[in-house]
Amino acid sequence: MVKIAIYGKGGIGKSTTAANVAAALSSRGLKVMQIGCDPKADSTRLLMGRKIPTVLDQLRDNHQPTLDELLFEGYHGICCVEAGGPTPGIGCAGRGIITAFEKLEELGAYEAVRPDVVLYDVLGDVVCGGFAMPIRGGYADRVFIVTSGEMMALYAADNIVTALKNFGKRGYAKYGGLILNCRNVDREQELVEQLARETGGKIVGCLPRDPIVQQAEDLVKTVVEAFPDSPMAQCYAALANTMLEECTRV
Amino acid sequence: MSQLCFYLPPFSSDYAGACSSLFDLGGMVVIHDGACCSRNYVGFDEPRWFGNKRPIFCSGLREVDAVMGADDKLIQKIQTMLQTMEPPAFIAILGSPVPTVIGADLKGIAMELEDLTGIPSFGLDTTGLRYYNRGIDLAAAALVERYTQPKPVRRPGRVNLLGLTPLDFSDNENAADLRAFLEEEGWHVQCSFMMGASLEDIAAASEAEVNLVVSQSGMGLARTMWRRWQIPYVAGTLAGTDRRPLSRRVKTACATGVCSPAGARFPEPGGVLVVGDQVLANSIRERLNTQYGVRGVTVGTFFGLDRELAQPFDLDIPSEAALVELIQSRRYQVLVGDPLLQEIPGNDRLACFSVPHVAVSSKLYWHDYLRFASPEMEQLLEQIAAAARTQG
């Protein structure tokens, strides 16, 4: 089982990327499980065609949820889960991620699904104890960070790498590299390359800005599903391959 | 226990269960908390604390360190303390509500400590939100994972005691009685998880032929050892003076390799409600039935009903309100359990019998505790039976 965490600043396109990578991997015949770790809970929307109830919703409404109430089958048999979050303004979103993970483990979700690849799609604006959970012991093997050349995206990416380095002594997930999601900012490639150098990583994939992504979104589908023959779909497939290779590299 | 409680106290928590499990093992234990949790344990969940000094500490967590995630400060405090003491056999860091909320990475901190000190270290994710049996289970799982011989040679005549904890048995003669019983029956007690155990005992625990589980807290470990090493388990403990039924069950399990979690099947619920740890309650039921002919006995527990230990009609009591409802339901005429249960209104219609439980009533009765394998307990069983007959 390969376990991948995709981090990035809110709104940078990490959920779109994660869903397309999941769809591309799934098209290769792999069993994929995608776990959204963002209180917004829309990571798997493009795979499901709708929003699904979250683990935390189920825990709140029903103290003993079963796996059937937490796992949903999306495009091409991809197993979709949303951790969810508290009511805005109260509660603790970070702790929510941990609680959701523990519930999945307690119910034997991984044994039941037996995925070849698990994708954790994680909000990277705040890297507190909870949002760092996918990096920690036993969860992801590799962390990839989606960024553009915008300052806030670069800043968030740098934060995530810092968290990874702080955990260095604990032998947790390794830094897999940056995914450049182009916003056509001035000197974008150069800025992200600089970040890669400074953080000791590399750019594993470059996603050009393409209106077809929005067209697919309007259909509540991934590009891979809606426009499988488009160049953008090829782009996601190539990214998925590189990520998988990176994960199997010792 | 969920929601609002008027009559019963908060029960022993998971960190207290974990601490009491580690008490005898020569390790350093650090509860990661501000002070209250550690004080709860030493003052209200550990009948052995007075007169025994163990390196069990409070981390002295402060708000700013919690918010900033100052793991390094905790590591440094532990290292400083290590310089002043004999090297402990291990270091265990236990969680409490604050580390739970901030999602402190106790296992990671333990890994770092182990790297720095060379001392085996554990992080146990206790939370203060769950009960003692979970903490005992977490501690036992971590120790077995680390120390127990993974490919054992089976040694005939060896038995482990599982779930032996002062939170169920206090620190009177109960633990010694259980060990003596097994030894008199010709067994050698390999490891008594966790009262009176050593790390060497734990290492050889997988060599045992059979496990005797004496409380709910031991069931998780029993199942693990069954899965990994096919060591069959029997759940039961001594209640009263007749030891033969339990002895027979242990021998049968050993001979057949078949587990015996619940003992005999009982046909019906009835007017006697025994509330407490399921294993002791089951043993009380068994004795009431076989010795005194009391047929209808229902067992209820606050600590998460273990289906394997339960008759189909046994009860999970998830809240105080649920117990109030049971007591006021007129379904029961006799109530057996911790004396504090008698605080619940409506119990005056019932014949109530006290079997103190440290995890419920703490120091209020812990040194005035029943010796479960004694004539006094037998007398209590007789009285319960008499009341069941009269009331029924």
Place this chain on the structure above:
Amino acid sequence: MYNTKGCCLFEDQLEFFSPMPQRIDGPVREGLPESFDLHVAPSACGRRMAIGAYRRHSRHRRAHLYISESDIVSGCYEDLVPEAVEQILATVKPAPRAISVIVTCIDDLLGTDHEALLMLLKRRFPATHFCIRRVDPIRRHSALPPPVNMQVSLFSMLDPSPQHDDGVNLIGNMPPITKRSELFALADGMGLTVRQIDDCATFDDFLDMSKSRLNLVTTPTGLAAAQEMERRLGIPYLYAPGSYSVERIAEVYRSMAERTGRSLPDLSPFRTPAEQKIAQARGHLGGTPIVVDSSGDLLPLSLARALLEYGFQVRLVLENLIFDGDLTDYHWIRERHPEVEIAPPNSPELGKRAREFEGCVCIGFSSAYQLGARHLVDFPDLSFDYGFHAVCALMDKLISALDQEADFGKIMRESEGMKR
């Protein structure tokens, strides 16, 4: 203006806790009359308080609302509190006049909006008084550590009074000051009426505390509450934490008379016996070394200083967190008696030094237990000595501590069980 925030003398370290005797074994009326405590916390948090309440036979004055992990994550437990209050008001007879909602450490991290909760409760249950008390030891080094915060919260329920009478409030002592203290006779002599929470028979008596003309702050933990009462209720305060120095005690009474515009009665009937007791105890103890810890007195450095001034051989003082007022005593000891060791309490190191302190008298159970001391001056949990009377009581205890060996086992046994 005193600072309510304490400062630490030593680096943080892991703490070792001695067993804690609670010598309360009978029915006791505690805290506010006609009030009720609602603990809103993870189940583990309230265990100490709940078991203590059984021992004091005051269990019927409190309920626990346990919050689960999913309540924490979703934050929905804020909604559970009003429901719990409704149930309390329906269940508890007679219905309490006031409810203290007690919250714990996790609220500090979750950033629960207590003000909003309080407003909501007051709006929904207008006939009931509410306060929110934080029992959050992760903030025990902050400006509002739990015991300080408790006082602030309790007195926040008082409303301003249009006029003030001859009352003097005692603020800060949680067990009441014993009526054997001359404070009461002297106040009476000055035409003043002493009010303290534990003497209030009804909740209205408590509300009457807003009518007093002066707050006498008897422990550092009451200071913040007194400052807040001065600001909000216009009641001036006199900071007079319990002291064993006869000079300081006399000064408190002088200030009390001055601040209330009364003439000071003759103190000598109280002061002279105290001085005689001091001489007697000093003679009796001779050069016996003394250890003072904070389980014996809230202000161990002040106590140590008084004993040193009287000529006792104080060897060790165990204290870490000290308040402004106590800082003067700290420096005084450091300068005049550098031979006196000041060390952190709750340090496991202490257990190794039994031989060094053999034959000492320990003031406080914690140090005595750790050092295995034979002689112990122990303090009851049920009352608080104050003034010259406190000096006499301490001297008597020092004498009897030296004369008879402490029986720790007996003390612990007495702190267990439940007398019906």
